Each structure stands twice: as C-alpha cells, then as structure tokens.
Amino acid sequence: MTGLSDPFNRPINYLRISVTDRCNLRCVYCLPPEGISLLHHSEILTYEEISTIAGLAAELGINKLRLTGGEPLVRARLSELVGMLAGIEGIDDISLTTNGILLKDYAAELKQAGLKRVNVSLDSLNQRKFQRIARHDKLNDVLQGIEAAKRCGLNPVKVNMVVMRGINDDEVIDFARLTITEGWHVRFIELMPFAVDNPPDGHSVAGKGSLHPGFLSADHIRERLTVLGKLEPTPSITGNGPARYFRFSKASGTVGFITPISRHFCFSCNRLRLTAEGKLRPCLLSDSEVDLRQPLRSGASPRKLKNVINGAIKAKPRQHELDRGQGSGKRMMSQVGG
Numbered sequence: 001m002t003g004l005s006d007p008f009n010r011p012i013n014y015l016r017i018s019v020t021d022r023c024n025l026r027c028v029y030c031l032p033p034e035g036i037s038l039l040h041h042s043e044i045l046t047y048e049e050i051s052t053i054a055g056l057a058a059e060l061g062i063n064k065l066r067l068t069g070g071e072p073l074v075r076a077r078l079s080e081l082v083g084m085l086a087g088i089e090g091i092d093d094i095s096l097t098t099n100g101i102l103l104k105d106y107a108a109e110l111k112q113a114g115l116k117r118v119n120v121s122l123d124s125l126n127q128r129k130f131q132r133i134a135r136h137d138k139l140n141d142v143l144q145g146i147e148a149a150k151r152c153g154l155n156p157v158k159v160n161m162v163v164m165r166g167i168n169d170d171e172v173i174d175f176a177r178l179t180i181t182e183g184w185h186v187r188f189i190e191l192m193p194f195a196v197d198n199p200p201d202g203h204s205v206a207g208k209g210s211l212h213p214g215f216l217s218a219d220h221i222r223e224r225l226t227v228l229g230k231l232e233p234t235p236s237i238t239g240n241g242p243a244r245y246f247r248f249s250k251a252s253g254t255v256g257f258i259t260p261i262s263r264h265f266c267f268s269c270n271r272l273r274l275t276a277e278g279k280l281r282p283c284l285l286s287d288s289e290v291d292l293r294q295p296l297r298s299g300a301s302p303r304k305l306k307n308v309i310n311g312a313i314k315a316k317p318r319q320h321e322l323d324r325g326q327g328s329g330k331r332m333m334s335q336v337g338g
C-alpha cells in the first residue's frame with residue numbers, strides 16, 4: 001500500500017459508505033415530506049459487496065470508513081457489516097453518522113462489532129421544533145441514543161446541528177452551553193443548497209413548507225456564542241473531518257464549525273463516497289460518479305475494480321462551485337451518502 005492521492009495532490013484515505021437510501025425522518029432541508037422514490041432491494045449493495053469494495057479501497061490506501069445513509073440504522077443487522085469491515089486489513093477507524101433514533105437499541109452491539117465513534121444529527125432541543133424540522137416526534141429517542149452511545153464508549157459522540165435562520169438559530173447558545181455543562185462536542189453545520197428547495201439566500205427549506213429559514217454563516221453563529229465566554233481554538237478532536245474546533249475555558253466539550261459555504265474546505269478534502277447502489281462519488285456536491293456495482297456483479301477482477309476506484313479519484317474536482325452559483329447536483333443528500 002503506497003497511499004492514494006488525487007490530481008491535486010490531496011491524500012485520499014477516507015471512504016463514506018451509504019448503506020441505504022431509506023430514512024426514518026423527513027428533515028425539511030433534506031427530504032420532501034412524502035420521501036423519495038426508493039431503490040429496489042436488489043439495487044442496493046449487499047454487505048458482502050460493500051466489504052469487497054472496502055477491502056479493495058483499503059488495499060489502495062483507504063484506512064478510515066464512515067457508515068451513513070439515508071439512515072444507516074434502519075438497515076437490518078448493521079453491526080454484521082461493521083464486523084466485516086473491522087476485519088479488513090488496513091482499516092483502522094470505522095465511524096457512523098446517524099440521526100440517533102435507533103442508537104439506544106444498537107449502540108452496544110455496534111461497539112462490540114468494532115465501531116469506534118458516532119456523529120449524531122440533532123437540530124433542536126425543543127420537542128415541538130424538533131418535530132417541525134424532522135417531521136417526526138423523536139427528540140427523546142435521539143437524546144437517549146446519545147446517552148447510550150456515550151455509555152458504550154462510542155466516543156467522542158459529536159452532535160451535528162444544521163443551523164437555519166429563523167428556524168433553529170435561536171438555539172445555538174443552548175447547544176453551545178452543553179459543551180460546558182455536559183461536555184458535549186457540538187458542531188454547527190452551514191445549510192447547503194441540496195436538490196430539496198433550500199437556497200442559501202434562505203426563502204424556503206423544503207417544497208411548499210411553511211417554514212422560512214435560511215443560510216446563516218458560521219461567523220454569525222460564532223459571534224452569537226460570545227455571550228457564553230471566549231472561544232479559544234483547540235486542536236481537532238478525533239476524526240478526519242473538516243470542522244474547526246474551539247472550546248470555552250471551562251468546557252470539557254468542544255464547539256466545531258463546518259463551513260461548506262462560507263469557507264469551503266475542498267483543498268483538504270480526503271474523501272470518496274460510495275452510494276447505496278454502488279456508485280463512487282468523488283465529490284458530494286457534484287453529480288459526477290462512477291459505477292462499481294455493474295462491474296462487481298459481472299465478475300470484474302480486483303485489478304479492474306481498483307482501476308474504477310482510481311478513475312473516481314482522478315475525477316475529483318478541485319473544489320465545489322456552490323459559491324459561484326452552481327447547484328449541488330440533481331440528487332439529495334440522503335441519496336449520495338451525506
């Protein structure tokens with residue numbers, strides 16, 4: 001293994017794997033209320049196929065995997081997949097991004113199977129608001145899931161909040177306070193304009209919804225947090241992501257900012273994405289993708305499959321173009337392994 005890098009000399013060592021396009025929430029910025037047309041079961045990669053691809057990627061130099069979706073925990077027996085991936089030589093970190101609803105049921109077995117850590121998406125601490133954003137009344141399940149993950153040692157548990165002006169931005173201080181009182185690691189994410197109708201100039205989030213949120217930059221959020229004290233930069237906690245981290249002086253937790261819009265981090269992008277139906281995407285925010293499922297199912301040799309992976313890496317764009325008015329492609333976050 002010599003290590004992978006793209007045409008812009010960025011090392012590529014991180015693969016995000018979407019295990020399903022299904023989700024048990026309908027967050028207003030992510031999915032329409034009626035959901036999306038779903039893949040047939042036979043179109044979705046089996047666990048064996050995912051493992052084969054991860055194994056080839058590991059031989060090429062990938063050493064970190066993250067499972068995502070859709071909602072990864074709605075796929076049956078996810079811990080079996082974790083166990084298979086954990087057995088691949090060269091893979092030394094497996095993490096999960098989840099909405100947390102089912103985490104209390106699965107945290108222990110996932111940890112046992114080899115999962116290292118989880119990121120939990122949580123956009124409101126207020127039950128009614130949670131329901132408006134996620135279109136389901138599941139706040140308590142998520143909070144229980146976060147506690148279960150901590151108890152099982154899936155640490156650090158990072159809590160990701162997508163901030164929307166006029167929707168949940170009044171809660172950024174409450175979330176940040178939890179880094180002091182509860183040691184939470186909270187990351188504020190800038191709203192991205194996905195195929196759901198949610199332009200960053202902020203006039204709607206999803207379809208005909210009655211919500212009128214908008215983009216709020218990380219600098220604005222940070223400014224608001226000064227009422228809690230001074231935020232000092234702190235080294236990145238465990239992980240491979242693009243967040244910049246800070247800490248209040250008395251906090252054991254951290255505040256992170258993920259700024260795909262106001263300060264993109266493409267220059268340090270180290271990742272590839274595998275969609276649930278087996279397409280490899282070099283960039284979340286571009287529709288370019290290469291198919292691995294068809295060659296895999298028609299018996300292509302490992303060398304051929306590795307060539308396909310290398311082809312995706314060669315196609316990695318220098319940077320996304322959201323700030324130049326280019327959209328995020330035709331597909332939604334839940335379809336491309338967000």
Ligand code: SAM
Nearest residue numbers: 030069070071097098099121191192194333338
């Ligand atoms: N279901 C899992 C979850 O909720 O974490 C994994 C998939 S979800 C698509 C992954 C992350 O993408 C979540 O943190 C979600 O909030 C975020 N996300 C989805 N659409 C987004 C958007 N338009 N802008 C910013 N973040 C978005």
